[in-house]
Amino acid sequence: MSGILPYPLLSLALLVLWLLLNQSVSAGHVILGSVIAVLASWVMAALRPEKPRIRSPGAALRLAGMVLVDILRSNIAVGLIIVSPREPGVNAGFMTIPLDLRSRNGLAVLAIIITSTPGTTWVNYDAAKGTLLLHVLDLIDETVWVRTIKGRYERLLMEIFE
Structure with a gap:
């Protein structure tokens, strides 16, 4: 069968x-x-996709809750950007984020998280350099975005998949 x-x-x-x-x-x-x-x-x-091994179900639940809250916050922020006049210093832009995450499943989940969050788009991942090219609607401070991706998402994804 x-x-x-x-x-x-x-x-x-x-x-x-x-x-x-x-x-x-x-x-x-x-x-x-x-x-x-x-x-x-x-x-x-x-x-022949590799079978994911979830090493920490608790971390997966924490990540899911965190992502839901972030998506809700981002929806509100993008809505405010759209309906209000542009403030000086609020610009869309591209940025590169170095990633330590190497798991294909973890990277796939990170791509889903970033793309499903309004205002951000996963543009490209360079596996040789381990860098992610990201487009952000309200790019003010790149260090905040790096800290958010690495601290909130990448850390938990590494705990879950690596």
Whole structure:
């Protein structure tokens, strides 16, 4: 069974999503959705993602809570930037952050955190140098951003994944 469907839950989820998006459970949609789901499962098997090992579930919960609070704060800050006139010294810009985190899973989670937080975007990661290029909507002080990424997120991600 694992040869035909290496990721059965992924295939099932994709089939259900296909049927929901098409708002139909006709035979044609079920067959086409099943073919797409099986093909996607084979593609996922070809990628062979490494299995994440969560070493500290408590740190993962702390990180999740911290990220939710930061996203809420960032939504409010970006909303205020949009509706109020620009203050002098508030500029968008790019910055480079040196990272000690090397876990692929940890880097993926960090990319999700940064990109899902309004006002920040993960632009590029240079694995050779271990640096992250980040775009920030309200870049005033780079040291604050470096301290935030390294102190709040990277430290916990290293505790979780490395």
